[in-house]
């Protein structure tokens with residue numbers, strides 16, 4: 001398999017999922033602290049108060065990243081660690097943590113890819129209206145400015161928000177994630193619009209203030225459809241299904257990314273949302289649609305689709321007894337090929353896989369090692385599909401495995417393990433899994449042996 005010479009091999013994690021130290025050094029509360037206190041919201045009522053204790057063990061973790069040969073580490077900043085109330089006073093100790101983390105990464109030649117928001121929304125801002133507040137985009141822009149002022153002399157890669165489909169869809173519509181709200185469509189769409197404005201303003205701030213020339217991208221949870229066969233009709237059906245909005249469900253690529261990159265909401269979204277669409281001004285759309293450098297996308301599985309007789313699409317049956325991860329996500333590696341292809345066709349940006357990986361039944365075996373052949377096979381198959389996209393001329397810039405280490409998997413608590421590194425949560429001990437050593441060779445050989 002062939003990857004571009006300057007392809008970036010990375011791995012990712014997020015603040016609330018790994019840092020712990022939830023009540024230390026002046027960190028403010030986030031919505032996940034509060035949500036996980038409610039009985040029954042998280043598996044076994046667990047929470048991220050200690051998590052992987054990365055806050056204290058980050059140097060050991062960076063050493064492990066360096067031994068892995070990692071070229072980039074995508075991490076997120078805990079907004080309330082830096083600005084405890086979400087706006088106003090800055091917590092220097094919190095900023096210092098990210099300062100030291102970035103320096104430690106750079107010392108090992110690992111590029112820091114900084115995500116500004118990966119779901120640990122400041123609780124105080126939630127109490128002031130959260131994403132429904134007309135001030136929410138300015139709060140986010142002000143927070144962005146703090147991070148840019150402190151780190152942009154060393155950080156070049158910026159991702160404003162991780163998976164708005166999830167923090168809004170799961171957090172504000174179904175209520176399965178923090179803050180656990182169940183909004184109607186009109187409110188949900190207002191929150192969508194405000195989060196898009198926040199993205200646009202953050203990009204403006206980064207471009208205006210950054211010291212190093214910034215490289216800015218996205219990290220949505222893409223719903224990508226895979227054609228059941230290679231027929232032109234099924235391919236067209238999968239393309240159409242990937243971007244279409246036929247219900248009021250906001251778990252959509254195009255509702256978020258069309259405004260960001262094409263400068264307007266998709267027509268079918270406007271139709272289907274009807275009176276539930278927020279008031280949208282031309283000025284809003286100009287703010288939202290800022291130039292981006294890459295299309296980063298988090299892809300774990302795809303949805304099978306086939307053409308109907310009348311030129312439409314319909315879900316296709318999967319096989320009986322499909323390969324499933326412990327999240328019960330179907331292993332469907334072609335999602336990386338079709339995702340890269342459809343998303344590049346529509347948005348014309350180079351592609352980065354900002355997350356891809358699987359949860360597995362990992363434990364320490366009698367020989368003291370963690371054998372995870374399923375994960376190796378999963379990653380192998382997905383990377384081959386991404387290489388196929390690259391071979392067809394789609395600009396593929398990089399790949400971030402999710403996740404560098406086992407961590408707090410939101411509502412699933414610590415039940416689901418996604419890491420290349422096993423974490424013994426009782427002791428904090430890290431044990432690199434077989435997939436860690438496998439990925440190390442992939443990086444070393446730039447994927448040529450895949």
Ligand code: IFM
Pocket residue numbers: 014017163298355402409418
């Ligand atoms: O752990 C999550 C991450 O926080 C966002 N993307 C999907 C991952 C696996 O569920």
